[in-house]
Amino acid sequence: MTAPHLEVRGLTKRYGHRTVLDDVSCSVPAGTLVGLLGPNGSGKTTLLRVLLGLERATRGEALVNGRPLARVADPARHVGALLDCTWFHPRRTGRDHLRWMSEAAGVRRTRVDEVLELTGLADHGRDPVGSYSLGMRQRLGIAGALLGDPDVLVFDEPFNGLDHAATRWLAELVAERVAAGGIVVMSSHQLAELDPLVDRLLVLGRGRRLFDGPVADVVAGLTSEVLVHPLTPERDHDAIRRAAETAGLLARPDADGTWTFPGATVETVSTTLADAAVPVRHIEQRGAGLSDAYERLVQGQSLPGTPVRTGGGTR
Amino acid sequence: MTGLLRAELTKARSTPLLVWTVGLALLLPPLLAALLGGAMGSRESYCARNSCDNVLAPPDATVATIGVLGDGIPGGALTVLTAFAAALLLVELRYNTLSTAFLVTSRRTRVAVAKVVLLVAVAVPVVFVATMASGVVFDRVAGPAAARVSPFSAASFDVAARTTSVVVAFALMAFGIAALTRHIWVTAAVVVAWPNFLEPLLPMVLPGGDDVAAYLPFANARHFVGIEGGPVTWSPLVSGAYVALLAVVLLVAGVARLSRVDLPRSP
Numbered sequence: 001m002t003a004p005h006l007e008v009r010g011l012t013k014r015y016g017h018r019t020v021l022d023d024v025s026c027s028v029p030a031g032t033l034v035g036l037l038g039p040n041g042s043g044k045t046t047l048l049r050v051l052l053g054l055e056r057a058t059r060g061e062a063l064v065n066g067r068p069l070a071r072v073a074d075p076a077r078h079v080g081a082l083l084d085c086t087w088f089h090p091r092r093t094g095r096d097h098l099r100w101m102s103e104a105a106g107v108r109r110t111r112v113d114e115v116l117e118l119t120g121l122a123d124h125g126r127d128p129v130g131s132y133s134l135g136m137r138q139r140l141g142i143a144g145a146l147l148g149d150p151d152v153l154v155f156d157e158p159f160n161g162l163d164h165a166a167t168r169w170l171a172e173l174v175a176e177r178v179a180a181g182g183i184v185v186m187s188s189h190q191l192a193e194l195d196p197l198v199d200r201l202l203v204l205g206r207g208r209r210l211f212d213g214p215v216a217d218v219v220a221g222l223t224s225e226v227l228v229h230p231l232t233p234e235r236d237h238d239a240i241r242r243a244a245e246t247a248g249l250l251a252r253p254d255a256d257g258t259w260t261f262p263g264a265t266v267e268t269v270s271t272t273l274a275d276a277a278v279p280v281r282h283i284e285q286r287g288a289g290l291s292d293a294y295e296r297l298v299q300g301q302s303l304p305g306t307p308v309r310t311g312g313g314t315r
Numbered sequence: 316m317t318g319l320l321r322a323e324l325t326k327a328r329s330t331p332l333l334v335w336t337v338g339l340a341l342l343l344p345p346l347l348a349a350l351l352g353g354a355m356g357s358r359e360s361y362c363a364r365n366s367c368d369n370v371l372a373p374p375d376a377t378v379a380t381i382g383v384l385g386d387g388i389p390g391g392a393l394t395v396l397t398a399f400a401a402a403l404l405l406v407e408l409r410y411n412t413l414s415t416a417f418l419v420t421s422r423r424t425r426v427a428v429a430k431v432v433l434l435v436a437v438a439v440p441v442v443f444v445a446t447m448a449s450g451v452v453f454d455r456v457a458g459p460a461a462a463r464v465s466p467f468s469a470a471s472f473d474v475a476a477r478t479t480s481v482v483v484a485f486a487l488m489a490f491g492i493a494a495l496t497r498h499i500w501v502t503a504a505v506v507v508a509w510p511n512f513l514e515p516l517l518p519m520v521l522p523g524g525d526d527v528a529a530y531l532p533f534a535n536a537r538h539f540v541g542i543e544g545g546p547v548t549w550s551p552l553v554s555g556a557y558v559a560l561l562a563v564v565l566l567v568a569g570v571a572r573l574s575r576v577d578l579p580r581s582p
Binding site for chain 2 (some may be wrong): 043049053055056069070071072073074077079081083084086087088090091092093096097099100101103104105106143144148149228273313
């Protein structure tokens with residue numbers, strides 16, 4: 001069996017005169033967990049729907065293992081997808097939902113019980129989906145995606161409604177898949193959940209690719225900052241401001257009395273404040289994370305040292 | 316294809332739609348036949364005692380179709396099965412079940428064909444049994460008014476077979492219309508309004524009404540079954556072929572749209 005591979009080439013999707021995806025290209029090798037990010041209306045879901053063969057591209061192509069999924073006879077064995085946790089008939093039981101999916105996909109029936117067990121729904125398989133909580137529906141959607149035991153998983157907002165334990169379970173699941181050489185594409189607005197998982201980002205904005213590359217490339221280009229909690233914030237407010245000015249440091253007071261020193265190091269800040277005799281309760285270096293990188297990307301700011309190209313061609 | 320057929324059966328069995336469809340399609344026609352038979356039997360008995368001026372001729376075997384096809388406007392089984400045909404598709408659009416199906420199989424035409432096979436497999440036995448049961452009920456209830464009705468004669472079997480094929484044809488038309496419009500209210504408007512209002516009215520409001528009526532689907536369907544009264548000039552077999560042709564055209568157009576035009580994201 002060859003290693004899985006996703007490839008999007010010059011993908012453009014228009015609805016009438018409205019361009020939803022504009023010449024988007026990317027390539028995802030095996031063993032990668034891709035975070036697909038972008039503001040609402042940036043084209044994330046459209047990209048996933050075209051990739052999954054639910055919609056036809058106006059121009060370009062999306063390939064799974066070298067072929068458009070719409071031309072693959074057994075797509076469930078190649079790609080498993082959770083696009084929306086409302087895609088269930090409320091009167092149908094979870095087990096029956098998975099059963100018809102397995103029959104249509106040509107997957108052995110015993111797999112239904114396996115994925116119910118895997119997603120923690122074995123005790124609720126005979127309940128109608130209408131009685132499921134949001135988190136249980138998410139897990140049922142994930143169970144459906146796992147039916148064909150595919151190499152590629154595509155999840156759109158998979159963390160919605162999941163409790164802490166289920167979130168951790170999903171994180172472990174996708175990490176295992178990626179470690180085994182699979183590909184996972186996750187679109188989510190919950191960056192805190194994605195941050196420790198993804199090793200590659202594809203960021204869209206207004207249908208165009210804003211960034212495609214390793215997360216490390218984005219974060220490395222961002223400066224970190226130092227956060228200071230003074231012991232007596234009100235009394236030392238002016239002293240901190242003067243000390244920062246004298247040392248040539250940028251300093252920003254926050255509403256809760258803390259101070260942020262962008263681009264500084266703990267050593268510099270602590271020395272400066274010690275020289276000014278400002279007592280400090282706590283001081284910490286805060287590194288830039290996925291959230292910081294994402295915010296800057298979607299604001300159209302280019303990041304030094306990263307392959308960001310905003311506007312124009314996206315190849 | 317076998318897997319898709321099993322999947323359609325699992326889907327149909329796992330919601331109340333199939334049970335309601337079969338139950339209503341089997342119960343309504345005999346009920347209507349019983350009501351009609353009771354009324355005709357009472358009139359026959361009254362006239363036997365009071366020598367009525369306008370004696371009605373007893374009905375033939377086509378009386379069994381009254382609860383199935385209706386008389387001028389659709390009867391119970393036809394309405395229920397056309398609604399079932401449309402619901403097979405529209406309920407799946409409503410809950411994105413069709414999109415899920417397209418995620419696990421790329422053969423969209425086969426998904427549609429599997430639904431059509433299920434529809435025919437349900438409609439044929441149900442309509443045939445409902446028609447035969449209607450004949451039996453009428454025979455039992457109508458008394459002397461059922462003089463020309465012999466439920467298990469060759470004529471009754473012929474009427475039941477033709478009635479079944481007509482209902483299946485209209486169910487396929489409804490499926491095709493649902494696939495073309497993909498909208499519950501538009502489909503309901505066509506499926507309900509056409510036979511109930513438009514077809515009876517069109518010959519009256521359009522110039523050359525009888526000429527128009529000769530091409531109307533329900534008029535031809537009734538002619539094919541043997542129910543007299545319409546202005547159709549073709550032979551019954553040509554009328555049947557005409558209805559079948561309409562069904563095939565709508566069905567093929569609907570399946571083609573389903574296979575080639577992307578599903579709406581938020582139905």
